Amino acid sequence: MSDPFSSAGAKSPPKPFTIEEGHRKVRSFVLRQGRFTEAQQRAFDELWPRFGLNYTGTPRDFDAAFGRKAKRILEIGFGNGEAFRYSAQRDPDRDHIGIEVHAPGVGRLLNALATDDARNAKLYHHDAVEVLEREVADGALDEIRIYFPDPWHKKRHNKRRLVNAEFAALLVRKLAADGRLHLATDWQDYAEQMWDVLDATVGIANRAGLRGTVLRPDWRPQTHFETRGQKLGHGVWDLLYDRC
Numbered sequence: 688m689s690d691p692f693s694s695a696g697a698k699s700p701p702k703p704f705t706i707e708e709g710h711r712k713v714r715s716f717v718l719r720q721g722r723f724t725e726a727q728q729r730a731f732d733e734l735w736p737r738f739g740l741n742y743t744g745t746p747r748d749f750d751a752a753f754g755r756k757a758k759r760i761l762e763i764g765f766g767n768g769e770a771f772r773y774s775a776q777r778d779p780d781r782d783h784i785g786i787e788v789h790a791p792g793v794g795r796l797l798n799a800l801a802t803d804d805a806r807n808a809k810l811y812h813h814d815a816v817e818v819l820e821r822e823v824a825d826g827a828l829d830e831i832r833i834y835f836p837d838p839w840h841k842k843r844h845n846k847r848r849l850v851n852a853e854f855a856a857l858l859v860r861k862l863a864a865d866g867r868l869h870l871a872t873d874w875q876d877y878a879e880q881m882w883d884v885l886d887a888t889v890g891i892a893n894r895a896g897l898r899g900t901v902l903r904p905d906w907r908p909q910t911h912f913e914t915r916g917q918k919l920g921h922g923v924w925d926l927l928y929d930r931c
Contacts, residue, residue, distance in 0.1 A: 727794025734797040738805070740784070742813040747822040752809055753782045758829035760784070761861075763815045764836055764849075768796030773908045775800070775808045781829065783808045786815040816854065825860045831868050834907065838874040850881050852888070859890040859930070867894075868928040871907065873916050878924035891928040901927045 731739075740752060750756050758781045765771040765785040775783045785808070787793050793812045800808050811818050836849045850870070858868055868891060872878050882898045885891065895901050903909065903925050913923060 723791050723794065726798060727791055730794040730797035730801075731790075734801050738797055738800050738808060738810050740809050740811050742811060742818060742822065744817070744821045746824055749782065749784070749827065753807065755782075757782045757807070758863075759827065760830045760832065761786070761823070761828050762832040762834070764788075764833060765792065765796065766835070767792045768799055769910050770832075770834055770908055771796060771808070772799050772803065772805075774906055775805050776803060778906070779807055781807065784811070785809070786811040786813065786818055788812065788814060815849075816857070819857055819861055823861050826863050826866075828861050829863055829866050831858055831862060831866070832907075833869075834871045835873060835913075836870075836877075838872065838877045845880070848877065848880065850877075850884055852884055855884050855888040855891075859888060862891075862930045864930060866930040868930075869904070869907070870926045871903075871923060872926075873913065873921050873923050875922060875924070878926070881924075881926055885926065885928055890930060892931045894927040894929055899926075900924050 740747070749759060760774065760778070760781050761784045762771050762774075763786050765787050766789075768785065768787075771783060771785045785796065787796075787810070790812065793810060796810065800810075833849070838848070862868065868885075870881055870885075872881065878900075882893075886893055886897050893899050903923065904927070907925070917923065
C-alpha cells in the first residue's frame with residue numbers, strides 16, 4: 688500500500704485501521720481531520736519528499752532513510768507535533784520517527800521541521816500498528832513514546848483504546864534490549880488500564896514500581912492543553928517502562 692499523501696495522491700486520506708471483534712470491525716481511531724489549511728497542503732506537496740516516509744508494508748532500512756546509524760525514538764500519535772519537535776531539537780544525536788493519522792497535525796509538523804532545518808526527523812501518515820508490524824524490525828527502537836492517546840472515555844468504547852495486551856507485546860518486540868517505553872495520559876481510568884496491561888507484560892518493568900508513575904521527564908514538554916487541563920484540576924500520569 689502506498690502512502691496516502693504520496694505525490695500520486697496527496698489529498699486522499701487513509702482508511703482507518705480496524706481490529707476484528709467477532710464478526711464486526713472496531714476502529715482504534717476515527718479521523719477527526721478538522722480544518723486542513725492551504726499551508727498544510729503545501730507542506731505535503733513540497734516537504735513530504737524530505738520528511739515523509741511512505742508506507743510500503745515491507746521492512747524499512749532506517750539507516751538509509753536518515754543517512755546515518757543512530758539510536759531511534761518513535762512517537763505514536765504525535766498530534767500537532769509539539770513534543771516531537773521539542774525532542775528532535777534538543778536530542779540531535781538520536782533519530783526521531785513520528786506516526787500520525789490526522790493530516791492537519793502532520794502538515795503542521797512538516798512546516799515546523801522545515802523551519803528548524805531538522806536532519807533527524809521523519810514522519811509516517813499511516814496507522815501505527817501496521818507500521819510497527821510491517822516496517823519496524825524487532826529491537827530497532829531505543830524508545831517508544833505514546834502521549835495522550837485517545838482515551839475513549841465512555842465505558843462502551845474502552846475496547847477501542849490503543850493500549851491493550853496485544854499491542855503492548857508488539858511494543859516490547861520493537862524495543863532494543865536497553866530500550867524504554869514512555870506513556871502519558873490525563874485520564875485516570877486510562878492510566879489504570881495502562882497499569883493493568885503493562886505491569887503484566889513480559890519484557891518490561893515499571894521504573895516506579897507496580898502501578899507507579901514518574902514526574903514529567905524533561906524530554907516531554909508540558910503542552911498548552913496540558914497546562915489548561917491542570918488549571919482545571921485535571922491530573923496527568925507519566926508511566927515509564929524499561930526493557931528487561
